[in-house]
Amino acid sequence: MPSLGELWKISGIFYRNLGFLSYAQMRQLNLKGQGMEKLAHNASNSLLFNKIFLSLIFFMMALFGAMESSVISYAAYLLLLLFMFSFFFLQIVTYFFSLNFDILRVFPIPPRDIKKVILLTFLRIFDIPLIVNLAVFPVTAAFIAHWYSFTPAFLGVIIDESYSVALVVYLSKIFYTKLSQPTGGWRSVLRIIYQIIWGATFFIFYAFMMWIRVIYIHLEEYMPFVEKYSFIFKLLFPFNVAYLMLFPDLISLLSSIVFVLLAYFSVKWTLENIGMVGKISYEEKENVPEKMVLRITTPLRGIVKKDLKLISRNPGLLILALLPAFESILLISIGNSPLTSLGVVFTFVIILIYTLFGYEKMSIMRTMPVPKGIIYLSKNIIGVSIYFISLIIVDIYLFLRGGNIGWISQGMILPAVFSAGIICVYVGDLLGIKKSVAIGALGFIVILALGNAIVYLPLLASKWSIVSLSPIITGFMVSVVEFFIGILIIRIIK
Amino acid sequence: MLKVRDLVVTYGDFTAVKGISFEVSGGEIFGLLGPNGAGKSSTLKSIMGLVDYRGNIELMGKKIGVEERNLIGYVPEEFMLIDVLTPMEFFEFIASLRKIKNQDRLIRLIYAFGLEKYVNKPIASLSMGTKQKVAIVAALMHEPPLLILDEPLNGLDAKSSRILKELMKRHVEKGGAVVFSTHIMEIAEKLCDRIAVINKGEVVAEGSMEELRRKVKTEGTLEDIFLKLTGEDEYIRGVIDAISR
Numbered sequence: 001m002p003s004l005g006e007l008w009k010i011s012g013i014f015y016r017n018l019g020f021l022s023y024a025q026m027r028q029l030n031l032k033g034q035g036m037e038k039l040a041h042n043a044s045n046s047l048l049f050n051k052i053f054l055s056l057i058f059f060m061m062a063l064f065g066a067m068e069s070s071v072i073s074y075a076a077y078l079l080l081l082l083f084m085f086s087f088f089f090l091q092i093v094t095y096f097f098s099l100n101f102d103i104l105r106v107f108p109i110p111p112r113d114i115k116k117v118i119l120l121t122f123l124r125i126f127d128i129p130l131i132v133n134l135a136v137f138p139v140t141a142a143f144i145a146h147w148y149s150f151t152p153a154f155l156g157v158i159i160d161e162s163y164s165v166a167l168v169v170y171l172s173k174i175f176y177t178k179l180s181q182p183t184g185g186w187r188s189v190l191r192i193i194y195q196i197i198w199g200a201t202f203f204i205f206y207a208f209m210m211w212i213r214v215i216y217i218h219l220e221e222y223m224p225f226v227e228k229y230s231f232i233f234k235l236l237f238p239f240n241v242a243y244l245m246l247f248p249d250l251i252s253l254l255s256s257i258v259f260v261l262l263a264y265f266s267v268k269w270t271l272e273n274i275g276m277v278g279k280i281s282y283e284e285k286e287n288v289p290e291k292m293v294l295r296i297t298t299p300l301r302g303i304v305k306k307d308l309k310l311i312s313r314n315p316g317l318l319i320l321a322l323l324p325a326f327e328s329i330l331l332i333s334i335g336n337s338p339l340t341s342l343g344v345v346f347t348f349v350i351i352l353i354y355t356l357f358g359y360e361k362m363s364i365m366r367t368m369p370v371p372k373g374i375i376y377l378s379k380n381i382i383g384v385s386i387y388f389i390s391l392i393i394v395d396i397y398l399f400l401r402g403g404n405i406g407w408i409s410q411g412m413i414l415p416a417v418f419s420a421g422i423i424c425v426y427v428g429d430l431l432g433i434k435k436s437v438a439i440g441a442l443g444f445i446v447i448l449a450l451g452n453a454i455v456y457l458p459l460l461a462s463k464w465s466i467v468s469l470s471p472i473i474t475g476f477m478v479s480v481v482e483f484f485i486g487i488l489i490i491r492i493i494k
Numbered sequence: 495m496l497k498v499r500d501l502v503v504t505y506g507d508f509t510a511v512k513g514i515s516f517e518v519s520g521g522e523i524f525g526l527l528g529p530n531g532a533g534k535s536s537t538l539k540s541i542m543g544l545v546d547y548r549g550n551i552e553l554m555g556k557k558i559g560v561e562e563r564n565l566i567g568y569v570p571e572e573f574m575l576i577d578v579l580t581p582m583e584f585f586e587f588i589a590s591l592r593k594i595k596n597q598d599r600l601i602r603l604i605y606a607f608g609l610e611k612y613v614n615k616p617i618a619s620l621s622m623g624t625k626q627k628v629a630i631v632a633a634l635m636h637e638p639p640l641l642i643l644d645e646p647l648n649g650l651d652a653k654s655s656r657i658l659k660e661l662m663k664r665h666v667e668k669g670g671a672v673v674f675s676t677h678i679m680e681i682a683e684k685l686c687d688r689i690a691v692i693n694k695g696e697v698v699a700e701g702s703m704e705e706l707r708r709k710v711k712t713e714g715t716l717e718d719i720f721l722k723l724t725g726e727d728e729y730i731r732g733v734i735d736a737i738s739r
Contacts, residue, residue, distance in 0.1 A: 288610050292601045294586045302590025306579070313578040364574040364632070367542050368591040369564035494560055 002113055010109075011120035014099055016040075018121065019047040021099075051128045054088070058129045059136055066140035066153070071233075071242040072226050074141070078156045078238030079208075081133060085126065085164035087205045092125055093172050101275070115275045122165060122274070133157045141245055149245035152256060156241040159263040166266035169274050203319075203326050299370050303378035307356050311382075320355065324348040324390035329397050339409065339459075343452060345390045346417060350424050350451045353383040354444075357425050372429070373490040380421040380486075387417055408472060412458050416479040419486030420454035426489050454482055495520045495640060495671045496541070501549040503536040503695075510536040512695040513549070518671045518688075520639070523662060525686035526675040527720060533695040534675035535571045538644045541673070542568050553640060564592060567633035571644040571675075573625050577618035581609055581628045584617060585635065592636045600635040607631055607654050623649040630658060641665060643674035647681060659685060683716040693724045 002010070020043040058081075065077025099121070104114045123130070138153035226233055233239035234251045237259045243252035297305070311317045327348065328341030356379045360366070365375065391410055398404070424447045431443045462475030496518040503511035511533040518524040526534045540547040543558060553562050576584055585600060594600065604610055607627040612620055617628060626649045633641065641662070647655050662672050662685065676682050682689055683703060690700040699709055699719075707713060710722045721727040 289582075289613060292604060292610065292613070294582065294589060294597050294600060296586060296589040296594055296597060299591045299593065302587050305590075306576070306583070306587045309583060310576070310578060363576065364588070365591075366544055367563060367566070367568050367570075367574070368588070369560055369562075370591050371560050 002109060004116075007113055007116050008120055010104070011117045011124055014101065014117065014121040015124040016044060018096060018099055018125070019043045051126070054126070054129045055132045058084075058132045062133050062136035063140055066137050067144055069141075069145045069246065070223065071239060071246055072222050074153070074156075074242035074245055075226075075233075075239045077137065078160055078241060081157065082160045082164055082238070083205050083208045085160060086167050088126060089122070089164055089168040090171070090205065093168055096122060096125070111275075112271070115271050118274045119165070119271055123161075130157075130161055133160075145246055148248065152241050152244040152248075155256070155260055156238055156245075159237065159241070159259055162263035162266050162270075166270045169270050173273060203322070206326075207330060299368075300374050300378055300381075303365075303370075303375065304381055307378065307382055310356070310359070317352070317355065320348065320352045321386050324386060325393040328390070328394050332394070332398065332401075332403070339406065341394055342391075342406075342409065342413065343455070345387055345394065346420070346451065346455050347448060349383045349387045349390070349417075350421065350448060352386065353379045353421050353425055354428055354447065356382065357428065361429075371494050373493045376422050376425050376493065377490050379425060380418060383421045384414075384418050388414075409459060412462065412472065412475045412479055413455050414479070415483035416455050416458050419482040419484075420451040422486035422489050423454060424448075424451040426493065457482065495554060496673065497550070497552045498537070498541070499550040501537060501540055501547055501551065503533070503540055503545055503547045510695055511540070511547070514690075514692065514695070514697050516690050516697065516700060518640075518673055520669045520671050521666050522687040523666055523672040523674070523685055525682040525689040526673065526692055527677070527679070527682050527689050527716070528675075528692035529677065529724060529726070532692040534692055535644050536695075537692070538568075538642050538673065538675060539570075541642055542566070542570075544570075564636065565638050565640055567636065567638040567641045569626075569629050569633045569641075569643045569646045571648075573629055575617050575625060575628060575632075578616060580614050580616055581620075581631075582613040584628060585613075585632065588632045589635060594636055599637060600631070603631045603634055606657055621649075623651060623654070626650055627654055630654075634661065639670045641670065641672045641674070643672065645675055645677070647676065647678065679715065679717040679720060689716070691720055691723045698723045 020040055061077065061080065061084075065073060065080075101114060101118050101121075104117060105111075109117075134154060134157050137157055138150045141153045142148075142150040226239070230243070231251070234243050234249075235255045237255075240252045240255035240259065243249070244256050296302075311321050324345040328344045331344060332341055357375065360375055395407075395410075427450060428443065428447050431446070458475040458479035461478040462471040498517070499515050501511050501514045502509065510531075514533070514537055516524070526537060528534050536545060539545045540549075541551055541558065542563075551558055553565060556562055558566075576587070579587065581604075585604070589597065589600060604613065607630065609624070609627055609631060612624055612628075617625060620628070626646070630643075630646060633643070643662075646658060650658065659681075662674070666672060666687075674685075686703075688700065688702055689706065690697045691706070692698070699706055701709070703716065703719075706716070706719045706723075710719050712718050712722060718727075721730065
């Protein structure tokens with residue numbers, strides 16, 4: 001039977017493989033010039049860099065969370081940590097469950113140990129950030145508050161990690177498997193519902209993270225409320241742990257013990273179930289159509305239809321499509337201007353267009369008789385539609401709040417948005433677009449800067465009205481000129 | 495129909511194809527034969543424009559641009575399918591891109607390869623063999639004059655394998671051309687009108703079976719010819735002796 005150290009080593013192989021696969025997939029088009037060794041080296045450097053970056057964020061968060069010696073600050077930190085861990089785990093879950101752990105079954109490793117390898121691989125993804133939290137938060141709290149704050153603080157972080165892993169495994173087990181089931185009839189509807197729930201989970205976590213940040217800013221206002229109902233809060237995680245750190249009593253101690261036990265059972269449950277996630281069981285029932293009829297359409301509509309299916313079946317893409325409206329509403333709700341939301345909506349739309357185009361760069365599309373202009377246009381039809389729908393959602397929200405909707409600005413830049421989408425994809429194509437926008441940082445920054453410049457140019461132009469033209473007409477004219485530049489690119493690009 | 499001249503494909507410091515030239519006429523099946531890593535797939539990918547290359551590739555006297563892609567049916571060695579779609583949705587997508595007007599041939603191909611049971615299942619859930627059939631149907635649906643098939647029989651069951659071989663024969667009977675790569679000697683021997691043996695990125699011999707036999711002065715099978723041309727017969731004898739000892 002392998003020892004824990006050996007299992008940790010084995011998990012390291014899967015972890016490096018995960019890093020390599022995600023790195024290689026994101027750079028699929030640029031692999032040609034690189035040797036495998038160099039690629040593996042770059043992949044592990046990239047993983048390390050991401051971890052260090054995340055660790056710095058967690059370091060600051062843990063430090064500031066522990067510096068403010070109050071129940072609500074400690075509780076807010078632990079709550080934020082829980083959601084951040086869950087959020088980050090959810091983001092990597094798709095890649096993670098594509099790893100083939102079954103290969104371990106041919107070796108003399110007991111099934112339970114294989115599950116441990118899966119769990120350890122999962123934990124490795126955020127090992128340094130976890131260690132940073134485990135070290136910084138308890139130690140700082142012990143210095144700032146009391147020496148005995150260390151143990152509950154340490155256990156609080158462990159509980160967070162245990163719950164977040166169990167939560168993500170549970171959600172993946174429920175939703176992710178359902179998302180991959182066959183299509184047809186009510187199943188398609190059901191899958192879209194699951195897809196939306198899956199996307200909503202992301203947003204709820206994200207919204208919680210934003211909301212907890214707001215709590216940090218207004219800590220003092222929440223203090224009396226927590227003190228008034230302390231007898232209830234002492235029973236709930238993470239307040240019980242926070243009370244134990246500052247004002248230990250029997251209730252907070254017993255309640256914390258209960259949550260530690262729950263964490264233990266959640267780890268046990270995770271171990272039992274982590275091997276099941278990603279094992280998609282398709283129905284074997286034959287489904288021969290009575291009459292074989294194919295709905296063949298034009299290349300443009302064909303690509304748009306395919307992309308819509310792709311978005312509706314890929315949680316990552318669906319989230320990207322829903323994010324423009326969600327993020328801008330969130331930003332407006334915490335005090336940003338509606339004009340900022342225009343930029344946010346557009347930025348996410350560009351990410352989506354860019355990602356969809358990236359897929360084509362390495363798909364069968366490269367062998368098809370379709371000019372690039374049509375491909376650009378198809379992505380842009382989806383992008384502009386999502387932009388438009390997102391704006392409507394944001395406008396409804398603004399209307400309900402009684403805010404200034406800014407129809408004129410929105411209408412003025414609509415042709416510019418179309419053009420920006422085309423130009424961004426064109427420039428991305430020239431720069432050697434990658435599948436993912438998350439990694440090709442420099443090229444991506446160039447494209448986003450360019451796109452935002454194109455979108456905001458009509459708004460800027462409207463500030464300096466030319467000769468006798470009114471500001472609105474000036475802005476609109478600039479937008480229309482940009483639109484025709486976009487059309488020109490579509491027409492000439494082969 | 496297809497002319498490839500002085501083709502060079504490099505991946506960083508590694509040169510996968512070192513100046514390969516060949517021609518394929520209408521009415522013939524041209525086989526690319528070679529060991530793993532010989533440069534067969536890189537050659538076929540160059541024709542499809544999937545890798546950067548130096549040299550000249552012409553189809554019917556023209557460089558292969560966007561329009562010419564409709565004259566080719568390509569089955570890649572690695573699947574280029576879209577996993578989240580069903581075969582039906584994938585065929586609809588490809589047929590739309592190829593502007594196919596008449597879907598009868600496509601439907602006949604679906605039935606010929608026994609795909610009717612799988613058309614509504616996600617491609618991700620299909621076996622390797624079924625995925626290969628989907629790729630083949632997608633390549634044949636528009637009845638192109640040139641078929642480029644990279645290890646097309648991989649994973650196919652006996653029935654589908656026979657159907658594909660028959661379709662290839664009929665395709666050339668009607669004046670079309672087939673370029674296909676394989677490492678299965680028996681198939682190449684039975685099917686190909688001409689064969690190019692590729693080793694380490696170079697064509698070491700090219701011609702019909704008879705011409706190849708004359709070149710290596712043997713009456714043996716294609717396997718014997720191949721091993722002689724690639725210089726691996728000596729190596730194999732050495733390895734077998736070493737294992738036997």
